[in-house]
Amino acid sequence: MDANILQQLVRDRAEKRAVALATRLTDGIQKLVYPSDTQEEKWLIEAASQVLASDRGAIVEGPGGEWFLNPFNPPLRLILVGAVHIAQPLSQMGRIAGYDVTVVDPRTSFASPERFPEMRLLTSWPDEAMAALAPDARTAIVTLTHDPKLDDPALQAALRSPAFYIGALGSKKTHASRVARLSDAGFSQDEIARIHGPVGLAIGARSPAEIAISIMAEITETLRK
Amino acid sequence: MSDALSHDNVLEEAARWQAEGRKVALATVIETWGSAPRPVGSQLAIRDDATFIGSVSGGCIEGDVVTRALDTLETGKPEVLEYGVTDAMAWEVGLACGGRIRVMVEPVTG
Numbered sequence: 162m163d164a165n166i167l168q169q170l171v172r173d174r175a176e177k178r179a180v181a182l183a184t185r186l187t188d189g190i191q192k193l194v195y196p197s198d199t200q201e202e203k204w205l206i207e208a209a210s211q212v213l214a215s216d217r218g219a220i221v222e223g224p225g226g227e228w229f230l231n232p233f234n235p236p237l238r239l240i241l242v243g244a245v246h247i248a249q250p251l252s253q254m255g256r257i258a259g260y261d262v263t264v265v266d267p268r269t270s271f272a273s274p275e276r277f278p279e280m281r282l283l284t285s286w287p288d289e290a291m292a293a294l295a296p297d298a299r300t301a302i303v304t305l306t307h308d309p310k311l312d313d314p315a316l317q318a319a320l321r322s323p324a325f326y327i328g329a330l331g332s333k334k335t336h337a338s339r340v341a342r343l344s345d346a347g348f349s350q351d352e353i354a355r356i357h358g359p360v361g362l363a364i365g366a367r368s369p370a371e372i373a374i375s376i377m378a379e380i381t382e383t384l385r386k
Numbered sequence: 387m388s389d390a391l392s393h394d395n396v397l398e399e400a401a402r403w404q405a406e407g408r409k410v411a412l413a414t415v416i417e418t419w420g421s422a423p424r425p426v427g428s429q430l431a432i433r434d435d436a437t438f439i440g441s442v443s444g445g446c447i448e449g450d451v452v453t454r455a456l457d458t459l460e461t462g463k464p465e466v467l468e469y470g471v472t473d474a475m476a477w478e479v480g481l482a483c484g485g486r487i488r489v490m491v492e493p494v495t496g
Contacts, residue, residue, distance in 0.1 A: 162492050163496050164495065167401050168401055171397055184464075189463065217427070220416060220417055231427050232427070259394045
């Protein structure tokens with residue numbers, strides 16, 4: 162790999178730009194392929210778009226033999242609404258799992274750098290924060306506050322987004338009243354069914370860290386299965 | 387955002403080593419069959435003193451991949467390696483899990 166290509170690839174990753182690295186296996190010729198590049202050869206754009214969409218590298222037949230296309234998507238994102246106790250281990254686990262994590266809570270006593278060192282914190286209201294974050298199909302959203310004033314606007318924004326995972330902390334009873342409120346707000350049963358509630362896999366989790374594990378496991382299951 | 391906690395910073399580390407004036411090679415899983423331990427695209431960065439970061443298997447073939455990747459620092463040419471299930475030759479490098487993988491090793495040049 163040419164050092165310039167390596168440096169550009171590192172820059173693309175830092176700037177969260179989707180790119181595929183194409184390598185001709187017969188001689189090692191390489192180039193970076195951006196799906197929006199109109200100057201690029203059509204077969205390369207198509208192959209790059211495909212590996213980026215599936216997030217899985219592939220070997221394709223191209224000019225001069227086999228080419229390996231390796232996708233480099235921007236990181237998956239995890240948005241946590243509620244800078245509560247569970248958010249502390251969950252934000253760290255999300256980061257270890259490769260997610261770009263943001264914690265949202267307008268209550269600055271909760272969303273403090275002391276409680277969340279080196280974590281991105283947004284202290285705007287959840288509806289404003291969600292509008293700014295614009296969740297996409299590579300985003301997971303978990304509400305953790307138990308407070309409808311904070312959770313509901315975030316969930317409504319989440320339901321209007323293509324987020325691949327939406328979870329809401331709370332008991333079966335809490336979730337039932339949440340479902341009723343969202344239904345009153347005009348969401349269909351199918352839409353509301355996207356919400357994982359009670360959140361997390363049933364592994365008998367008790368401590369905040371254990372609950373974080375069960376949530377992270379459910380996010381992973383939803384992403385990969 | 388610098389993600390010291392993330393376990394996916396192989397290329398960043400490779401670029402850092404290169405910027406420090408070290409010779410660096412990369413290994414990438416390009417194809418898998420059966421129960422391969424790491425998916426296509428998994429990478430290993432190897433520094434000239436054989437320090438490495440990342441993984442291309444569960445640890446079964448890293449030793450050999452590192453050696454072969456360091457060879458490319460001499461030849462300047464990429465190679466495609468293939469590893470399969472370990473057979474009766476217990477000393478052969480292979481995958482205990484029964485899978486087969488192809489790995490490309492290449493020097494970072496220039």
